[in-house]
Amino acid sequence: PSRMPASMAAAMAKNKRKVDPRLERYSRLQKEIHDRLIEYLDLRRMDMDRLGDEELWRRTEKAIRDIIDQMEADQELPGDVDREELLTDVINEALGLGPLEAFLASEEISEIMVNHANQIYIERKGKLTLSEKTFSSNQAVLGVIERIVAPIGRRIDESSPLVDARLKDGSRVNAIIPPLALKGPCITIRKFKKDALKIQDLIKYKTVTAQMAEFLEMCVTARRNIVISGGTGSGKTTTLNIISSFIPEGERIITVEDAAELQLPQDHWVQLESRPPNLEGKGAITIRELVKNCLRMRPDRIVVGECRSGETLDMLQAMNTGHDGSLTTLHANTPRDAIARLETMVLMSGMELPVKAIREQIASAVHLIVQQTRFSDGSRKICYITEVSGMEVDIVTLQDIFYYKQDGFTEDHKVRGRYVASGFVPKFYDELQRKGIPVNMSIFRED
Numbered sequence: 001p002s003r004m005p006a007s008m009a010a011a012m013a014k015n016k017r018k019v020d021p022r023l024e025r026y027s028r029l030q031k032e033i034h035d036r037l038i039e040y041l042d043l044r045r046m047d048m049d050r051l052g053d054e055e056l057w058r059r060t061e062k063a064i065r066d067i068i069d070q071m072e073a074d075q076e077l078p079g080d081v082d083r084e085e086l087l088t089d090v091i092n093e094a095l096g097l098g099p100l101e102a103f104l105a106s107e108e109i110s111e112i113m114v115n116h117a118n119q120i121y122i123e124r125k126g127k128l129t130l131s132e133k134t135f136s137s138n139q140a141v142l143g144v145i146e147r148i149v150a151p152i153g154r155r156i157d158e159s160s161p162l163v164d165a166r167l168k169d170g171s172r173v174n175a176i177i178p179p180l181a182l183k184g185p186c187i188t189i190r191k192f193k194k195d196a197l198k199i200q201d202l203i204k205y206k207t208v209t210a211q212m213a214e215f216l217e218m219c220v221t222a223r224r225n226i227v228i229s230g231g232t233g234s235g236k237t238t239t240l241n242i243i244s245s246f247i248p249e250g251e252r253i254i255t256v257e258d259a260a261e262l263q264l265p266q267d268h269w270v271q272l273e274s275r276p277p278n279l280e281g282k283g284a285i286t287i288r289e290l291v292k293n294c295l296r297m298r299p300d301r302i303v304v305g306e307c308r309s310g311e312t313l314d315m316l317q318a319m320n321t322g323h324d325g326s327l328t329t330l331h332a333n334t335p336r337d338a339i340a341r342l343e344t345m346v347l348m349s350g351m352e353l354p355v356k357a358i359r360e361q362i363a364s365a366v367h368l369i370v371q372q373t374r375f376s377d378g379s380r381k382i383c384y385i386t387e388v389s390g391m392e393v394d395i396v397t398l399q400d401i402f403y404y405k406q407d408g409f410t411e412d413h414k415v416r417g418r419y420v421a422s423g424f425v426p427k428f429y430d431e432l433q434r435k436g437i438p439v440n441m442s443i444f445r446e447d
Helices: 006-018 021-043 053-073 083-095 100-105 138-152 199-204 210-221 236-244 287-297 311-320 335-347 355-365 427-434
Strands: 109-116 119-124 127-130 162-166 172-176 186-190 226-230 253-257 269-273 301-304 327-331 368-374 380-392 395-409 415-421
Touching: 021 053, 021 083, 053 083, 083 138, 100 109, 100 119, 100 186, 109 138, 138 162, 138 172, 138 186, 199 210, 199 236, 210 226, 210 236, 210 380, 210 395, 210 415, 226 236, 226 335, 236 301, 236 327, 236 368, 253 287, 269 287, 287 301, 287 311, 301 311, 311 335, 311 355, 327 335, 335 355, 335 368, 335 380, 335 395, 355 380, 355 395
Parallel strands: 226 327, 226 368, 253 269, 253 301, 301 327
Antiparallel strands: 109 119, 109 186, 119 127, 162 172, 172 186, 368 380, 380 395, 395 415
């Protein structure tokens, strides 16, 4: 007989070992009640569509109570099960968003990742953990995805197995289902922070120092073009939001995003959001079209949520043609890397430009790169604030103004290090000083 490869046997044993029998039993119980509920409600052929939401919840709750009572009478209910919790779980799954309801309600949780019915990860205070809650079946996960996307006029099925959406509260949802997701339907939710962080919060969390914060504020007021660069989850959008809040009150701000996340305190603010194609695959409006359009809307400041491809060229052209003080983010791991990424994205616009011309455009358009990193302990830091100082022959020259010097880790695995001012004063500070604008030079001194 053919023997199973050892690696596969080990993998299967590991999978078997992981599941807590108590949770497994709870999940089976939940599924059993769910199945009976469907039968129970169908027996009475309720006119689901005509019933109001409240009435539907009321009747469903009553039905579940009846089923649980019956199971208790038949001694099918283990003694250690909390009836109310079970009721809530079943009703949430039948009519709401299942176990996600509690996660969405919790202030502490910032991200929710459903890998498949029995595996939900949550990010709480920057730490990823596997949740004890599960869905009763992949079918239930699919039901929840449908409930999320139906109200916003989208659908998910074999023909369109991928959807990006936004919940009523602004949280971003991505759902992907089989045949693309092999282990079952998958949901990723990035929750929307209701109260936007302020620069003081970043100083408190040691993401920046007070000197760096003061410098960034000065850069925005002096209309520098700033690119915030970082990896996924490093906090680029949060930083973009905070830096944008320094834009003076009277200026006309236009923001362009894929999924609206920015929350600006200013009054004179127009918010644009791109649009995915409809069910027939038509009607998409890209970030690129929005950036071009926003130039015709007389902006004082353009803020692009994230540059990913061809729109980078339009953004650079805008920065070069008098739309100073524009802001955007991009994915890169170092300031030098960010410059290379800008080049690549300009090439994605389809314009056949010589590399030197692209670099000249970057060097004259971008004034500052703010590099943000997320460390292994979950902390986020602005590791570099770097000035783009010009061109030398064919290379864009960079000069760090502030940087974070890491010295390994503490005993409890926290990052250890300090922020350093390089002692280099950015060019524009000298210009401001010459114009007689008061600037605080002491922030650049090496402490």
